[in-house]
Amino acid sequence: MQFQNSLPHLFKGIALFTPGGDLIYCIDPSKQGRWHLNLCVGLQNLLGLSEPPHFLVPGYTATVDRWLDPQTRQVKTLAEIYPPVQRYQILLNAVFGTDELVWRVAPWQDVSCSPMVLETYRQQFPQLWEPQDLIVRLDNSKQVSVTDEISKLSQSQDFKSSGYVLRLFVSGQNAPTQRTLESLHQVLEQGLRYPYTLKVIDIFKHPEQAEINQVSATPTLVRVFPQPVRKIVGELNDLPRVLQILTNV
Secondary structure, three states, rough: HHHHHHHHOEEEEEEEOOOHHHHHHEEOOOOOOOOOHEEEEEEEEHHOOOOOOHHHOOOEEEEEEEEEOOOOOHHHHHEEEOHHHHHHHHHHHHHHHOOOOOEOOOOOHHHHHHHHHOOOOOOHHHHHHOOOOOEOOOOOOOOOOOOOOOOHHHHOOOOOHOOEEEEEEOOOOOOOHHHHHHHHHHHHHHHHHOOOOEEEEEOOOOOHHHHHOOOOOOEEEEEEEEOOEEEEEEEOHHHHHHHHHHHHO
């Protein structure tokens, strides 16, 4: 099962991380409609920041480009990542469908993302340092408004604009977790007709969240919105079953 089957054949993928480890990304088939600055605006809206966190660029970014070589007529892939987020390659390969691709580490030249400089922004942007366990895709056609304020979504009853709110409970960052993410992203990208927010929660780091959501095994996928809450426990590779449960409103 390969996640890239659900992606455009040729595309540019851009990713922006926060110091706390949250991810906002975009898959752009046109290769010119989205940039890292767009992701900064997305983070601003997502976390309620006073302004876009442009200071995260380029240090907390990664880019993948898949193009057709005009001479060999073969698809080529170039992936570049900056040192502060190098440890997230497994996650990036899952969301961009690049299998076990080894990302090239970009040469560090800009001092704007040095720890000392970043620390000066912590007081103004504390949300960026607080892990939210978010993986958010910025849609190509319009920005997906993503928050975890379920009460607001329930009150609006505008499902087409708010979409699905999902929580995936896992046990650590490892190979089984990567396979789960790959399967889940294939389901969400291929089968859902509306935007979605996926929050990944490591029960080792946040056992209280597992207790609150009554999760006793991993992986467990919880559909928080729309109501009623629905849960899928165990492997997520049965795509028709997962979609049937997620879309059963």
